Amino acid sequence: MFGAIVGVLATIATISAIIKKYNQHAVLYASGLSMMALATIFSGKSVLGDKTTGSVIVDLFQFITNTASSQLGGLGLIVMSVAGFAVYMDHIGASRRLASLAIRPLQRLNRPYLVLGLTYTVGQILNIFIPSASGLALLMIVTMFPILLALGIPRLSAAAVIVTTACLDLGPASGNANLAAKTAGIDVAVYFVQYQIPVAIAVIIGITVLHIVVQKYYDKKDIANGTAPAEEEEFKYEEQEEAPLFYALLPIFPLALLLTFSSFTITTVKMNVVTAMFIGLTLSMICEAIRRKNGKVVLASIKVFFDGMGRNLALVVTLIVAGQTFAQGLTQIGLIGYVIETTKGMGFGIEAMMIVMTLIIAVTSIITGSGNAAFFAFAPLAPTVATAVGANPIIMLLPMQLVSGIARSASPILAATIAVAGIVGVNTFDVAKRALIPMMGGTLITIIMTILLV
Template identity: 55%
Template sequence: MDSKLEVAESKADLESKEEDKEVPKFYAFLPIIPLLIILMFSPLTGSSIKIGVVEAMFMSITLSMIIEGVRRRAFKSTLAELKIIFTAMGSQFANVITLIVAGEFFALGLTKIGVISALIDSTKSAGLGAQPMILVMTAIIVVSSILMGSGNAPFFAFAALAPAVAASVDLNPIVMLMPMQLSAGIARSVSPITAVIVAVSGISGVSPFEVVKRTAIPMLGGLIAVVITNMVLFG
């Protein structure tokens, strides 16, 4: 994908922009502040204080603007630029919500016309062995996650079926459920209608299909690793 990108700017233009936007290198750590705040004030650390995503985002924005104001010694102009953040947020929320609603509508349509039910019924009557059945169930989860843009929806649809299918091939249900759950999350990252893909694409100003083309190869590697590991440990 990098080799296909068209570079419209000359080297001189890029160098001039880099000079204009030169900032301290520690600014690269500012975007991860919300994640650090959420992890610090979570049950993982035993904290009694609970901070959600929205609160963490606004706390990080405040901290970042204080740092920028001190660096530039111009708090008034720095605060004035806060409008840019809210304008961009409003614009992207409109795009993201529209695409999420379209993706959810598509997923609901697949469920209502019986696609998921047909896949479940055909899997139950396939009569395959243990390992082939795991591969079939994992493949169905992967395809459903890509089409529906969700990992939870197809997993919840098939998770209730897993014990019965596993019993039919004399297999521990956990051995079947583990690759199904992990593959659902992996395949979700390759769907162009997944909420996070849509959000990242909207913020970056690129097509969701360009993003999933980049994530497809590493996610395929992850999927293969999950399947092989499951077979080695529980085969």
């Protein structure tokens, strides 16, 4: 019981520190190490069990070493390769070409709020191939924002929709999706097709409808209150060289490989995410060599890919290790075991646990503007909790993973929100206010559909 109380206090202190803008990595490391140290003092046992180094103190840090070693060669390499490929796609103009091609059908419609809602739908689909929330938002600003203004949509409504286009982290290009799949012990392609897509279809439809209704309501309210902005000026942006049309296929190519060589189609060839990304990179560089006719420049461009990998090693992969350190601390201190036994005794099922964990992640994500810290910290606990009550870990991991992105998109301090608001000239809190109801609806639909389908 005492250990559980310590675990609760440590969790509260950790979330509070992250909210106060303390470094997320350091907070999770410090909290996890502190709980493991206390657990070692209380029990006299090493956190490594029979694999002790011979010193219980050294064992605390050896756990971090072991975790980092396993993650760098596994999930960490996946996250880094995906990030590097995404940066390279942006560098050669392939992401922008895909976005401009995808929004082309919307240009033919003349129903402003329908186009506004479908802007979210198209953007969310693009997010499968363009995993960066900020990168996708800026692409939508360049390609879709001028169209929305021309249709008479106010800047604030357009901005609110655009910042939410990456609210669902879908597909093998998502680091969070890869972590969820690995934690559940399944292939990421299976996680995407069998679990994410059925739930995401309902969520995307719901958010699309909510955006149409909510943005139209707020626009009418602004007009009635006399707070509507003046007539919109034409939005101007710097013109860039347009990539060839077939470049739109390059961001899609790795996903096509993963789905082709998976348990759904061809099983004789094994294909993982990292391999697919390097094949995609090689094909892209060949295309660039043909386009540029300058081998030296094209070969030098590979540095863009590796720079993207390096940035995500520093930002994301280290956060995964920190999150697992925190999760191990909660387990060692006895909080997870206590929660499992208590919920069993009170007759609570996995659904109740899932809702509580999902809401904790949602609140933390809104306040911090990032879903990564909360999800990385609590995701490793899902299999333990689910197994204890005889449930599939996916029923916890799927809503936790999806809602971490949904809730993040309603935060006024989200990087994408700050970037978009600054470019279009609106207030970040006004954008977040417009996004809140659609994201709350998305959270509710995610929980309901998970209970019904998983």
